[in-house]
Amino acid sequence: xxxxxxxxxxxxxxGGSLRLSCAVSGRTFSNYAMGxxxxxxxxxxxxxxxxxxTGGSAYYADSVKGRFTISRGSAKNTVYLxxxxxxxxxxxxxxxxxxxxxxxxxxxxxxxxxGQGTQVTVSS
Numbered sequence: 001x002x003x004x005x006x007x008x009x010x011x012x013x014x015g016g017s018l019r020l021s022c023a024v025s026g027r028t029f030s031n032y033a034m035g036x037x038x039x040x041x042x043x044x045x046x047x048x049x050x051x052x053x054t055g056g057s058a059y060y061a062d063s064v065k066g067r068f069t070i071s072r073g074s075a076k077n078t079v080y081l082x083x084x085x086x087x088x089x090x091x092x093x094x095x096x097x098x099x100x101x102x103x104x105x106x107x108x109x110x111x112x113x114x115g116q117g118t119q120v121t122v123s124s
Contacts, residue, residue: 002026002113004096009118012086016122020081022096022115032112033103034072034079035059038092038120045095049081052103059107064090086122093117 008020020036035050049070050059058070069082079096096115099106 002028002098004098004113004115006094006096006115006118009094009120011121011123013123014087016086017082017084018086018120020083020094020096020118020120022079022081024077024079024098024113028077028098028113031100033099033101033106035097035099035103035106035111036070036079036081037095037097037111038090039095039117040092047107047109048094050097050103050106051079057103059103083120086120088122088124090120091122092120094120 003025004022006022012018031053033052036048037045038048039045048061051070051072055072067085071080095117097111098113099111101110
């Protein structure tokens with residue numbers, strides 16, 4: 001069974017920073033892409049960022065470009081989301097995602113596994 005466990009969420013003021021982490025454990029497929037989505041109550045889950053197996057390709061939602069950076073650990077089974085210059089509209093539950101397809105497909109919503117989510121709250 002595959003598990004994705006997120007950590008690093010919390011409360012931060014506008015303009016602050018947070019770093020989310022997600023660790024994958026269990027039997028996984030090889031060469032999987034990873035990424036982050038977020039969701040607020042009453043809205044659909046939306047794409048935030050994705051990264052390829054090698055880390056050579058990364059994709060971002062327009063709303064976070066230039067502020068968020070996705071990266072993978074050297075062991076490939078961990079993904080990070082560095083969030084800088086946070087805004088109140090970044091407040092959401094952030095979900096880690098893994099896909100056996102390419103990162104661009106994960107960006108389109110082709111996700112095989114989800115984490116349980118971690119709350120990020122940005123106060124104004």
